[in-house]
Amino acid sequence: MAPLLEALIKALADVAFPKVDMPKLGKHELDVDTANDTVNHNYLWYDQKMHARLIINLNKNTGHAWAISSSPAISL
């Protein structure tokens, strides 16, 4: 594969491709559920279509936040 890709890069070097507009993408519509205690704010987002969960934890005392996504399709 690597030698072919090198050859392909050379072959396409002089090709001026017509400008292709970047596709317009939709947005996630996530159900948000929150569970708070005195220190932490936990947010659980669940996307029905993607079967994906996004969890964000905010610590009010330290200001730290972390997030975990169950799907790589959700960019953090």
Add this chain to the structure above:
Amino acid sequence: MRFVGNSNELNASYAADGYARANGTPGCLITTHGVGELSAINGIGGAASERIPLIHVVGQTSKMFQDKNVMIHHSMGIKPDHQIYNKISKHVRADAAELWNGDDAAAEIDRVIRECVLKASPVYIFMPLDLHAHQVPASLLEKKIDLSMPVDTASQDAAVAAIKEALTKAKNPVILLDMLVHSYGVKEATKLVDAVKIPFFASHGAKGIVDEDHPRFVQLYNGSVSRPGVAEAIEGSDEVLAVGWFPADTNGGLFRNIPESKRIDVMDTYVTVSYVDTRFRIMSNTIRSTARSTTMSTWRPCSKRSSKLWLT
């Protein structure tokens, strides 16, 4: 090489897998025979499935013990076959070196290391106790193993010309980098998306390979479970240059695959260009230098293309 002790063989196989993925060079693990190699085989199987180069060295019982079917601990039956796990592992490896004598041991080791790298798949080195004190000349290490790909240049040139024709005729071509890029050409694939000024996507399995802040990077494509609009965007293209296509359910978003009719597949040993209805065999079909010990088949696409003209 640096030795890293692991608490069990399965951990060692996954650690070696992770090393190979992170560094782009084979990971190596050493286990004992029998239960040791059996415990590791789950990790080896995972590497075989996702085309990760691993070298599994198995310390075996002596040839005399094996010939006499000595009932070593954890073996099976009264006259146990000490090669039982060697036989099982044939399904999850590209090749194996069985070192029964010292004369060809060094050459056999070099041979399977080459197979491991070229095929990006697990290989085994079985070393019986007899050989533990056998010495070979250190000068053998002065000659590097030939890791160059056996490319059929005429076929490759034809494939490149066909890809160029298909892409230049397309109205809105895109590039999709998929999982097998990880094993066969990360550096070249990233150069490709830099050089060719068209939008590109990465699959779920190719996450981490490309810079997602690149101005022409669109999104991760994962079929039906992609971010809204992504599947429609890539499927709306009239020519998809798919590099390292690996349409498993988890990678192709529940089998929502891009139609073959608008796909160019750049794979490890071949290229298919639907635009010219041709499949090009890029690598020699005899990468393996000997035929023994191998049953793992070459990776094939999910559908047959019986009408294709094969150029070899």
